[in-house]
Amino acid sequence: MALAAVETAFSDEDKERVLEENLLLNPNDVGALRCLMEMKIQSRKIAEVIGIIDRLMEIDPSDMEWPLLKSHLYAYSGEVEMAKNGFNEILAKDPFRVEAYHGLVMAASESKSTQDLKEIEKRIDEGMKLCKKQGKKAEFRDFKLLEAQIRVKEEPRDFRPYICQGIIYTLLRKNNEAEKNFEKFRRLVPKGHPYATYFDETMIATKVFAQKMENEIAMSKK
Template identity: 30%
Template sequence: MYSAILSRNPGDALKCALYAKMRRADWGGALRYSRRLRDAEPGEVEWRLIEAQLHELSGDLAKAERRFREVLAREPLLVRALHGLTLCMHKRFEGPTVFEMLEHSLQLAISEKRVPEERNIKPLIAQMHVVMGQLDVASEKLRNVINEDPRDFRPHLCQRIVYALLDKKEADEQFDIYRKPCAG
């Protein structure tokens, strides 16, 4: 079956093999295929992101961090790369540096008037405060994001999670706010 796919489209066969290895948590095997895809499609950022994530999953945080930084050198406001990098930095105990890097990215988004990226980076900052156990700070940051754009359901959902972690009764109220726009 794979040879039939390979003869028709070699890229599809590599993708099938990559995802099969990932489903089996064979990070080393998946890395081999992600590298081949990266080499076959050098302009495709997806393979670079997957390669970085696979390095993180396999425990090679230094290499993962390098790969995420390579992606960010080309696309400095790519939120998936920022998210991956922040998690690697956190795992490497680079706490304050995480927030400096995210704040720099946020200021870049603001100065370049890249509103979607700005709206994505702000909840990421709050999420990293959650990861670091700073729930009150995360809650405050999320309140600010909600006030800026109350129609965006993501910060409402995140706030509900933070309230639940803080064991606040507002968690259910926040979930109701999140559900209202979805009710038909």
Template identity: 30%
Template sequence: MFASLSPPSSLPSSLSFSLFSVKTPPVAAHIVPRRDLVSLRIRASKNGSPDYLFHEKLKSFAKSAILIGAAVSMTGKLSTLPAKAESPVTTTEEVKEENFSSEIEPTSPLTELLESTPEAVKTLRSLLQQKLENGEDEEALKLLERLVTAQPEETEWKFLMARLLGEMGRTENARQVFEEILQRNPLSFEALFENALLMDRSGEGDAVLQRLEDALAVAEAENMVKEIRDVRLIIAQIQFLQKNVDEALRSYEQLTREDPKDFRPYFCRGMIYSLLDKNVEAKEQFAKYRELSPKKFEVEGYLRTPLSKMKLFGSGEDN
């Protein structure tokens, strides 16, 4: 099945690409995404050549490439940032990193308010959404810091804080918050996955795989079947991001053999085949995904829908 897909040679010979984090909307279930965590950097030859056409096809998938990661995380509960009105794509940023911790003293007047008045949480969530949509990142970050202080056990706020820090170019700060989450829950799927993306974005290719292998060893030692599978899904995604296409496809195929009812590997393989212009194989994988997906999600329509118009922030539903 994979004989025709040798890693670099499976793509046009004059084309090379890498996947890394930039500011365009990620896809997830609770809050409208506003920037992809993944895009493509491509070098193509002549505008009229087959390589250039492939380059253009890959560019058209740049905003949807993160759906592979979203499919992996679709069965977990996670919060994402809301859509920001027409913000430009930024591929590189030089931002001063500061010592940062989301672990602040657990009691405050806000804590008492949130404990005694549940409606206050909805009000603050609405305010946070407005700040993010208006591009008031610093104000949103201050609000998240207060929410983390008031509700230190509520990991949703920490996830949002980490993602916002990443969006602001403060990668090390974002990773620090994810590490805090992982200290409490070393096998948190979302934290492992997003921290792995940030590590890969920072050029720590070998380190990110070792980190995931360590997490896999912990899950295997505890015989945690679900967590073992989840970590292996993340590893397959990182293999793809590191251009190990055959290896990623083999990993997904093995996961499919072990649990044919898990829809996630089918979606991931479908996306990879689409990027390789293997449309017949892609359709087969997407058809299987739709058959098994609990929400019967229409993949083609999803890919045609602007990511900024996805479901709104704060639905509170599990994926």
């Protein structure tokens, strides 16, 4: 059955079941995997979403965006240590991946670990020195924003889940859901807070990546 028909003919539970049956016959169907993943995120079945991402990582191990999304999902669901491990694995392969450092900062903030934040700050300082040496101006700017974020001593924590969930929905091209979360974030984040600046920078990169994924999927169907 075509995916378009699945979208219109059944209830959400039926859609999930049909997609899962389709994947038994076609386990490498990336389009079906993405549809199933999006549905399970909507229904907050995070453990099952992570299982789907693992499958997508097996299909294309070179795509580092899937591990990034997986780690954000761990952070969103409160699995802080799993999130940290995931972000650190990404940084072992790409030490300039500022999004992974951002994830580590969020995870450390959630666990209220001052020591972790200090260690991350040292790593960011090393990253900035390397950026200067290699002339990576954009990465240096992003590292500076993260450094400022860490140095804010008292921060309200209730806005963080909204930016995290908004990023996840943006990566999944669920723009309406993303914007709802970002609007809540904007209302809650204090004026002049480093997160407010970082949000603008992060969203530019995230939207570019989401558009890139959409273009690649469209090309693969031709």
